[in-house]
Structure formats: C-alpha cells, structure tokens
Amino acid sequence: MWFKNLRIYRLNDSVKHTPEELNEALAQFEFTPCGNLEPVKYGWTQPLGRDGSEYVHAANGYIMICMKRQEKVLPGAIVKETLDEKVAEIAEREARSVGRAEKQSLKEEIIFSLMPAALVKSSYDFAYIDTKNQLLVVDTSSANRAEELLSALREAIGTLKTVPLTPVNTPRAVLTDWLTGGEIPADIEVGEECELTSLEDGRSVKFKHQDLWIDEVSRHIDSGLQVAKLVVNWKDSIECIIDDQFCFKRIRYGNEITEQADNHSGGSAADQFDIEFSVMALELSAFISAMSEAFGGVDDNA
Known part of the structure; x- marks a missing residue:
C-alpha cells in the first residue's frame, strides 16, 4: 500500500x-x-x-x-504473424500486392477476431x-x-x-543550482544518481552510484545541460527521485517510518491498512510541504 x-x-x-x-x-x-x-x-x-x-x-x-x-x-508478434500470413495468401491467390491501407484494415480485423x-x-x-x-x-x-x-x-x-502542484522556482533551475554550489536545505541530502539533459538539442547524460560533486558533472552543466532528475534523501525518512515535472518517483521509506506501522501490527488486515495509510499520509504531507518550500513555495498562479 x-x-x-x-x-x-x-x-x-x-x-x-x-x-x-x-x-x-x-x-x-x-x-x-x-x-x-x-x-x-x-x-x-x-x-x-x-x-x-x-x-x-x-x-x-x-x-x-x-x-x-x-x-x-x-502480443504484437501474434498479430504480425497472422497479418503476414493473410497478406501472403492474398498476394498468391490474387497475384497482386497488398497496399498500406488494406494492410491496416486487415490488421484491425485480426485484432477484432482475436480480442475475445x-x-x-x-x-x-x-x-x-x-x-x-x-x-x-x-x-x-x-x-x-x-x-x-x-x-x-x-x-x-x-x-x-x-x-x-507547481513550485515557484522551476525544478530544473533548483536542482541544477544544488549541484553547482547553491544552498541545499538542511533536511535534504543529495544522493548518488542524477540525469542531465538539454531542452535544446536533446543531449542526455546519466550518473548512477557516483559522487555527483565531480568535475565531469560540472563540465556537462557548463556545456548547457541541466538537472532533470536527482535522487535526494529527506530527513532519512524518504528517499526518491525528483524530476523536472516536480514528480517524485521510486520512493523508499526509512526504517523509522515503516517501523511505526509495524509496531502496531497484529490486528485485522483492515486495521493494518488503516495504520499504514495514516503513517504514510502524515509523513507524505510533511514531505510535500518541505519540498514545496525548498522550491520557493507553491505557485498559486500555475
């Protein structure tokens, strides 16, 4: 859950x-x-x-x-195989090629027949x-x-x-600033994974399991790349990837959080769900508030 x-x-x-x-x-x-x-x-x-x-x-x-x-x-392979057989059958029987529009029509008929x-x-x-x-x-x-x-x-x-939910400061600008000497909020620790991309030419570079304070990261940023994804840890409670859409992915909860729920286990499945939901929602509420503040607050005009 x-x-x-x-x-x-x-x-x-x-x-x-x-x-x-x-x-x-x-x-x-x-x-x-x-x-x-x-x-x-x-x-x-x-x-x-x-x-x-x-x-x-x-x-x-x-x-x-x-x-x-x-x-x-x-499965696409089954649809393709059936279509190829029908096309070959028509070509042999009628001594003609099958055009793109007819192939598409045949494909739709095949999908319709296989759907049930x-x-x-x-x-x-x-x-x-x-x-x-x-x-x-x-x-x-x-x-x-x-x-x-x-x-x-x-x-x-x-x-x-x-x-x-949109912050006042764009995620790309904030995350890039964090990796170029900008002030990082005290409760946030940068992890060892990021993705740098360019909105202009589509260039992309990924770093995993690596110290991000190395010269190579700085050189890519100096060349025009910005941070599109960054792993962060908040108060040792939540680790996740923040992306340039202000979405949070691959969330992992600290032991202290999950243990709060485990310490109350032993009831029914409904009771356990209720406990986990309550613990999670309260923690995520604090996390979302902290992340919003770290990015300049919520943009009410978005």
Whole structure:
C-alpha cells in the first residue's frame, strides 16, 4: 500500500463530498471486467481489496481511493504473424500486392477476431485526497494514468478542478543550482544518481552510484545541460527521485517510518491498512510541504 510514486494535484475547488457521499458516488462507477470485444475497462474498486466493502478508506482527514484497470493483451508478434500470413495468401491467390491501407484494415480485423480470446491484465492505481491541504496525490509515474484517474473521478462526482502542484522556482533551475554550489536545505541530502539533459538539442547524460560533486558533472552543466532528475534523501525518512515535472518517483521509506506501522501490527488486515495509510499520509504531507518550500513555495498562479 505504500506509495512508490507521487503525482500531486491542487484542488482548486474543495471536494465537498463526505467520505460516505464519495463512497456512494464511486459505487455507481464500480469496476466491471472487459467484455469480449472491449480492449480496456476501468472503474472504482475497494482500496482494501477483498478485505473491504467500501470504495473509500478515510483516516485523519485523508481519503484513499483505488481505480482498477483491466486491458486485453494481444502480443504484437501474434498479430504480425497472422497479418503476414493473410497478406501472403492474398498476394498468391490474387497475384497482386497488398497496399498500406488494406494492410491496416486487415490488421484491425485480426485484432477484432482475436480480442475475445485475449488474456487480460489488471492493475490498480491508488490515490488519496488530503482534505486539510486540498491536494490529490496519485501513486503513479505515468502522467497519462494519473489523468485517467482524474477523469474517472470527475465523471463520478460531477466536477473536479485540479492543476498539478507547481513550485515557484522551476525544478530544473533548483536542482541544477544544488549541484553547482547553491544552498541545499538542511533536511535534504543529495544522493548518488542524477540525469542531465538539454531542452535544446536533446543531449542526455546519466550518473548512477557516483559522487555527483565531480568535475565531469560540472563540465556537462557548463556545456548547457541541466538537472532533470536527482535522487535526494529527506530527513532519512524518504528517499526518491525528483524530476523536472516536480514528480517524485521510486520512493523508499526509512526504517523509522515503516517501523511505526509495524509496531502496531497484529490486528485485522483492515486495521493494518488503516495504520499504514495514516503513517504514510502524515509523513507524505510533511514531505510535500518541505519540498514545496525548498522550491520557493507553491505557485498559486500555475
């Protein structure tokens, strides 16, 4: 349940639903499996999985929700092989070549015919609403998956005005400054991994498991590259990658944090989920606040 990625959105208009009202709204759009010819389906499911019956899990002003996504899996190699056979068959039978448009039409027919027997793959996207700070936090590294969840939530509750949480100072400028002698907040320690890129010509250089205060990093920055990703550690509680979109990825929690939840273990699955969610949400709230401050505060005009 511990979030591994954070895409954070400001709620420009308060979510006025109580947890009970939100539960009823999401229940109207509960997940149903893909039909024979449906390539993808998504809908809301219980954050607690089989151990829960509600579509929300609320604790201390935080409301957890979960969207289930199911898609049909058609291996490209099988589609290509079937298409090649049909094209060869037409060429031999009718003594002619098959054009691009006809190939595309044949491909669509093949996908349509194979869809009912295709395997299905399910995935889950968790998010929580921070009602105190009016934030929506999504556990995904994909902007598209986050937008898919936001769209589904808008559909369920009628309206949802959100914008990505954007700091006053651009992440590229701040992260680059940190690696070129700028002041780093006391609670933040730079790790041993970064990616430097150029917005102008697409150049990219990665450093892993390496001291980043070496001349080679400085030379690349002097040549016009900027820091697009950087591993940081905050108070020995959270280690992650910060990227140039102010997203946080590959999150690892310190032992002190996870032990807070472990020390209260021993109850039901629902009790353990509640404890982990409460500990995580409180820690992430402090982390998000600290990161926002480190980047100059939140840009209210974004």
